[in-house]
Amino acid sequence: MNSKLKRSIWCWLALSPLVVAVLFPFAVMFFTSFKPASEVFVYPARWLPMEWRWQNYVDMWQAANFGVALRNSIVVSCLSTALALAVSLPAAYALARFPFRGRGVYRQFLLVTQMLSPILLVVGLFRLAAMIPYGDGNLVDSKIGVIVSYAAFNIAFAVWMLSSYFQTVPRDLEESAWLEGCSRTGAVFRVFLPLAVPAVVVTAIFTFISAWNEFAVVYTLIRSPENKTLTVQVTDMVAGKYTVEWQLVMAATLAATLPVSVVFAWLQRYMVKGLALGAVK
Amino acid sequence: MSRLPRAVAAPRAPWLLIVPSLVLALFIISYPIFNIVYQSLHDVSRFGQIRDFSGLQNFYNVFADRVFMSALRNTLIWTFFVVVGTVLISVPVALVLNQDFYGRGIARTIVMLPWSVSLTMTAVVWRWAFNDDYGMVNVTLQRLGLTSGPIHWLATPEYAFPVEICVGILVSIPFTTTILMGGLSSVPGDIYEAARIDGATAWQQFRQLTLPLLKPFINMAILLNVIYVFNSFPIIWVMTQGGPDDSTHILVTYLYELGFRLGRPGEAAAVSLIMLVILFAFSVVYLRLQAKRGSAEGDLA
Numbered sequence: 178m179n180s181k182l183k184r185s186i187w188c189w190l191a192l193s194p195l196v197v198a199v200l201f202p203f204a205v206m207f208f209t210s211f212k213p214a215s216e217v218f219v220y221p222a223r224w225l226p227m228e229w230r231w232q233n234y235v236d237m238w239q240a241a242n243f244g245v246a247l248r249n250s251i252v253v254s255c256l257s258t259a260l261a262l263a264v265s266l267p268a269a270y271a272l273a274r275f276p277f278r279g280r281g282v283y284r285q286f287l288l289v290t291q292m293l294s295p296i297l298l299v300v301g302l303f304r305l306a307a308m309i310p311y312g313d314g315n316l317v318d319s320k321i322g323v324i325v326s327y328a329a330f331n332i333a334f335a336v337w338m339l340s341s342y343f344q345t346v347p348r349d350l351e352e353s354a355w356l357e358g359c360s361r362t363g364a365v366f367r368v369f370l371p372l373a374v375p376a377v378v379v380t381a382i383f384t385f386i387s388a389w390n391e392f393a394v395v396y397t398l399i400r401s402p403e404n405k406t407l408t409v410q411v412t413d414m415v416a417g418k419y420t421v422e423w424q425l426v427m428a429a430t431l432a433a434t435l436p437v438s439v440v441f442a443w444l445q446r447y448m449v450k451g452l453a454l455g456a457v458k
Numbered sequence: 459m460s461r462l463p464r465a466v467a468a469p470r471a472p473w474l475l476i477v478p479s480l481v482l483a484l485f486i487i488s489y490p491i492f493n494i495v496y497q498s499l500h501d502v503s504r505f506g507q508i509r510d511f512s513g514l515q516n517f518y519n520v521f522a523d524r525v526f527m528s529a530l531r532n533t534l535i536w537t538f539f540v541v542v543g544t545v546l547i548s549v550p551v552a553l554v555l556n557q558d559f560y561g562r563g564i565a566r567t568i569v570m571l572p573w574s575v576s577l578t579m580t581a582v583v584w585r586w587a588f589n590d591d592y593g594m595v596n597v598t599l600q601r602l603g604l605t606s607g608p609i610h611w612l613a614t615p616e617y618a619f620p621v622e623i624c625v626g627i628l629v630s631i632p633f634t635t636t637i638l639m640g641g642l643s644s645v646p647g648d649i650y651e652a653a654r655i656d657g658a659t660a661w662q663q664f665r666q667l668t669l670p671l672l673k674p675f676i677n678m679a680i681l682l683n684v685i686y687v688f689n690s691f692p693i694i695w696v697m698t699q700g701g702p703d704d705s706t707h708i709l710v711t712y713l714y715e716l717g718f719r720l721g722r723p724g725e726a727a728a729v730s731l732i733m734l735v736i737l738f739a740f741s742v743v744y745l746r747l748q749a750k751r752g753s754a755e756g757d758l759a
Contacts, residue, residue, distance in 0.1 A: 185559035202583040267475035277472035294689035301490025329486035390576030441574030
């Protein structure tokens, strides 16, 4: 037996309890979502469905108002990501390229915004939304309020990730562009940004995922069913109900989770580099 | 060095670049903070009407509330055990994932997977998995012959909170492992070779080389995790809503219940402020300690 094979067995053995714990909820979601109601509530329960009921996903789409919630989640996540990036890109560029005064203060400010999680401010955020007039009413129960607050709370993360990547883009390229008569701004757009595209894409996707997964702010600000996002919609299927149709709930959680998990699985290695660099510098 | 004259020539440029982010963040943060301070000092009706200035009455009410005190204690227990548990598991996991072995890519992906799932969804799934009669946890334990009858996990105060702590640890591992793996990737490989030639055992290598190099990353992971875990709302809210019998409330869930369920927004604002003070004090003390210890080590070296 070669040594790498032996090491592989040991590594997998060491990781096995964690692997089981991580995959357990996915297995629960998957198998429950295909059981007919009569098999969900049967004692003693069993893991595998005896009859695989695909119809659950069709029923869930109706019961959970899934199409509407899905669209809301997409709209909120896309727009808040766009807004967060629009303000974070210039700030990250400044942090990576200019040794300016107040840089340390700005970094500390970002750390403090990380500390003030939305849930701590939720009582005041609600008031803020209620104060701003919009349409016939105010920003309570409007997606705009949610979008803007997500963007604001994601700035720290986005600036952090982006500036740590930007530091790895060599300066020489921009500088040689200046020597060839390109303006500083021109060099940013023609030389720097094309090189930074991967970093921007990765940051955008992680910002998107965190907006997609957020709960406390939407739960507080959004009241009407036509504006609810997936996290709130799924919680509503469970919370305060006397009987919960778990097979439909599991179908909804799996359908809401799987696309994001797949994208995340594909991109997670970029996270290791970006976060670690940002964390200690 | 050609960039220097330009940077000096345009000292306002970096500020102009930073302003949009600063404005947006300040806008979303400053008014709510002001408003929380304001509400906490006033008598606020159930429907949010601000009545009279009431001084510290909201704070007195909160401190006199039995549930607040137990929520405060639970928050400390919750934060401590989730963060310590997470770090204790994440260090070996990061070390293993840093080895060269077959299927490492898959292993990394699996370990990271909980990060991609909304805490809300995770909590919903675990709530079902811990269901008394039909949940897969009890089913599996019974099939394996480990228990004879169903355990009422979430309905028993002694079990519900530890179960939630375990779920909290599980969802915090990916982030922590990520930071630690980033730290390990910055460790140069040849120092291990040198150590091996000098006859250091694996444990010695870990104690003398890996751990000191990982230390700044572990510290950062602890600080950020304390902030996240202290503020973590969905797991407890979805799994038990603070029950049974208010035994699993932590400050965030208690705050939410006061503000949006029990109709006591003034007291909710007071709890927010108390939490802000705790977090801020912790961060300052922690960063100070770090800086002091860092400079002490620097002197020795």
